[in-house]
Amino acid sequence: MAGGTTPRLEYDRSVFINCPFDPAYQPLFAAVIFTIQYSGFFARSALEVSDGSRTRLATLCELIAGCRYGIHDLSRTSLDQTHGLPRMNMPFELGLFLGCQRYGSGRHQRKASLILDSEPYRYQKFLSDIAGQDSLAHGDDPKTVILHVRNWLRTAAKLTHLAGGEAMWAEFQLFQRDLPTIARSLQLTPAELTFVDYRHIIGTWQQQRDPSRTLERL
Amino acid sequence: MLIMGNGEIAMDGMSRVMQTCTALDWHPRADFSIVSAMKTSKQKPARAATSSRTEPTQAARILILPKKGSPLGEARIRAAVKHAIAERERQSA
Numbered sequence: 001m002a003g004g005t006t007p008r009l010e011y012d013r014s015v016f017i018n019c020p021f022d023p024a025y026q027p028l029f030a031a032v033i034f035t036i037q038y039s040g041f042f043a044r045s046a047l048e049v050s051d052g053s054r055t056r057l058a059t060l061c062e063l064i065a066g067c068r069y070g071i072h073d074l075s076r077t078s079l080d081q082t083h084g085l086p087r088m089n090m091p092f093e094l095g096l097f098l099g100c101q102r103y104g105s106g107r108h109q110r111k112a113s114l115i116l117d118s119e120p121y122r123y124q125k126f127l128s129d130i131a132g133q134d135s136l137a138h139g140d141d142p143k144t145v146i147l148h149v150r151n152w153l154r155t156a157a158k159l160t161h162l163a164g165g166e167a168m169w170a171e172f173q174l175f176q177r178d179l180p181t182i183a184r185s186l187q188l189t190p191a192e193l194t195f196v197d198y199r200h201i202i203g204t205w206q207q208q209r210d211p212s213r214t215l216e217r218l
Numbered sequence: 219m220l221i222m223g224n225g226e227i228a229m230d231g232m233s234r235v236m237q238t239c240t241a242l243d244w245h246p247r248a249d250f251s252i253v254s255a256m257k258t259s260k261q262k263p264a265r266a267a268t269s270s271r272t273e274p275t276q277a278a279r280i281l282i283l284p285k286k287g288s289p290l291g292e293a294r295i296r297a298a299v300k301h302a303i304a305e306r307e308r309q310s311a
Contacts, residue, residue, distance in 0.1 A: 182299055182302040185294075186298050200295060
């Protein structure tokens, strides 16, 4: 399978983010990326790949194959306001991830998922096939997202040293305060920062906040 | 990135890409190679014999990765972050 050649360290630290990309979701998306990076992991998203010669499905399959962890937010599966149709991408990508875990060999069987939704157990009404899987509700609140992602990473990766959720939330708020100034220095607005830029800036910011940390780039 | 054309055009295009990458502080991978010979006269002798137009015979492939992950450049980002932290601390003081 594509992505099967990802080095082990990179694979074990990569977290696939399966979430919507609409502007309303941006505060939650920013919180998820920050928590992953701040916890010493590597956030991966389809947004990091821009290759017109490949299908989106091929890109997704490669990303999923290269990530041990997956965060799947099903909170935006409601009807699209323009077309009146449900948004199926997130459940579909969750299915790909679970399929890779189920049918893949070796390291793919060690995959772990965090399923998020806006309300507790709401997803069971539209995706009953995965009823019984643990999911967590965030209520569209970035702080709750940070706490959930942080706690899940700590448990799933068996981390012994990780800043607490409240401390991470405080750091995130500080980072959000600095971000407009950072973007301005780069002659950009925060909205113009790409996923790759944002991920990169978090690492640099964190390293400058605490120079004892080693800045790693996967 | 795939640049197609005859040998001269491909090499010229590659040179321009390299210059642009350097200006953007990107890191062009050192290895770029001529990877294919599409529709050579060997494969299509009949057409080659009847056509005076030069077929695209070579494609040069070059893999371009931004330095350490961001096209904005490590040094620029570090300077911007340092400035933002200092600015906030100055305002808080």
